[in-house]
Amino acid sequence: MEFIDLKQQYRRVQDQVEQRVLRAMRSGQYIMGDEVFTLERRLADFAGVKHCICCSNGTDALSIALMALGIGEGDAVFVPSFTFFATAEVAALRGATPVFVDIDPDTYNIDAADLRRKIDRATQAGGLTPRAVIPVDLFGLPADYDAVEAVAQEYGLFVVEDAAQGFGGVYHGKRGGSFGACAAASFFPAKPLGCYGDGGAVFTDDDALAETMRSIRVHGKGSGKYDNVRIGLNARLDTVQAAVLHCKLDIFEDEIVSRHRIAQMYTRMLRDVVITPKVPQGCESVYAQYTIRLKDHQTREHVMRELKARGIPSFVYYPKPMHLQSAFRSYGCQAGECPVSELASDTVLSLPMHPYLTEEETAFIAQAVRRAVLDA
Numbered sequence: 001m002e003f004i005d006l007k008q009q010y011r012r013v014q015d016q017v018e019q020r021v022l023r024a025m026r027s028g029q030y031i032m033g034d035e036v037f038t039l040e041r042r043l044a045d046f047a048g049v050k051h052c053i054c055c056s057n058g059t060d061a062l063s064i065a066l067m068a069l070g071i072g073e074g075d076a077v078f079v080p081s082f083t084f085f086a087t088a089e090v091a092a093l094r095g096a097t098p099v100f101v102d103i104d105p106d107t108y109n110i111d112a113a114d115l116r117r118k119i120d121r122a123t124q125a126g127g128l129t130p131r132a133v134i135p136v137d138l139f140g141l142p143a144d145y146d147a148v149e150a151v152a153q154e155y156g157l158f159v160v161e162d163a164a165q166g167f168g169g170v171y172h173g174k175r176g177g178s179f180g181a182c183a184a185a186s187f188f189p190a191k192p193l194g195c196y197g198d199g200g201a202v203f204t205d206d207d208a209l210a211e212t213m214r215s216i217r218v219h220g221k222g223s224g225k226y227d228n229v230r231i232g233l234n235a236r237l238d239t240v241q242a243a244v245l246h247c248k249l250d251i252f253e254d255e256i257v258s259r260h261r262i263a264q265m266y267t268r269m270l271r272d273v274v275i276t277p278k279v280p281q282g283c284e285s286v287y288a289q290y291t292i293r294l295k296d297h298q299t300r301e302h303v304m305r306e307l308k309a310r311g312i313p314s315f316v317y318y319p320k321p322m323h324l325q326s327a328f329r330s331y332g333c334q335a336g337e338c339p340v341s342e343l344a345s346d347t348v349l350s351l352p353m354h355p356y357l358t359e360e361e362t363a364f365i366a367q368a369v370r371r372a373v374l375d376a
């Protein structure tokens with residue numbers, strides 16, 4: 001059994017992908033060919049925003065966003081501590097200071113009340129200028145944008161959505177990828193919408209910001225390739241990856257329906273023995289991960305071992321919160337600063353999740369979890 005079965009998905013789209021990739025190869029436009037621009041239109045429509053700028057990966061998408069917003073030295077960038085490293089890494093890479101914010105124990109997303117506390121502390125003790133917050137749509141569930149945007153507005157912060165896992169999620173009628181000044185998505189193969197290599201995109205409704213981000217994507221280009229008006233990146237998307245994404249986007253809505261069905265089945269079978277994902281009213285998760293929480297660390301380790309013995313893969317996303325990463329030691333973070341993130345790292349477990357899990361497989365996994373928990 002696979003944790004995310006990309007080979008099974010490939011069999012479904014194989015004919016379309018192979019034809020389209022071959023056409024891209026034969027076109028001779030290997031980087032930023034027409035397929036990229038038609039894909040940008042489709043992705044922008046899907047997210048419900050004006051502009052989509054495709055790029056090399058999700059991390060570069062976040063970097064492009066921070067660069068376009070002019071974030072750098074002396075600035076504080078607020079990020080949830082419970083996330084993938086890249087969310088905080090990009091702030092540090094720009095010379096800004098990542099400030100770690102705790103999460104909500106129900107949704108695992110950034111806690112707006114703690115955001116307010118961390119802004120006050122960074123301003124008073126840290127002497128930093130609060131400039132941006134990067135809420136993450138963790139495990140596919142959009143962050144609480146009403147709450148985050150209220151705080152951001154009060155303190156004059158830019159909101160940059162990290163939609164690497166949340167593209168395909170919904171928050172009060174708006175789709176993941178449509179929040180904040182701009183949003184970053186990743187098309188890494190294992191994400192809900194993935195290509196066959198690295199890929200990413202930034203989204204925005206702001207014409208001027210879109211223009212700046214398009215420039216940053218290609219070495220800060222101005223009117224032409226050899227007119228450079230700012231420092232940028234080489235962060236373009238390959239035509240072949242755009243061709244793949246066109247085919248994957250064709251089946252994405254249908255796959256989201258399957259993800260919901262599988263998640264509902266897991267939840268029905270597990271909610272009396274473990275903490276199952278909570279999706280607030282008016283929201284939809286795209287279930288980039290289906291993540292349960294056990295009552296303590298030993299139970300989590302026991303469940304993982306029992307699943308492994310039955311040939312069921314499971315993973316811990318994420319075993320170490322950002323404020324405890326040695327790469328960020330120089331920012332002076334300490335254990336106890338984000339207690340909910342620490343608890344989550346100790347007790348969460350992600351189960352196999354992809355649109356091609358059968359009902360039998362889902363039931364088999366859920367039964368194995370039940371048995372492991374009940375005899376722990």
Ligand SMILES: *Cc1c(COP(=O)(O)O)cnc(C)c1O
Binds near residue numbers: 083165186187188
């Ligand atoms: C995957 C991921 C990224 C980075 O995306 P890449 O395409 O791998 O660079 C950033 N943030 C989060 C939350 C992610 O899950």
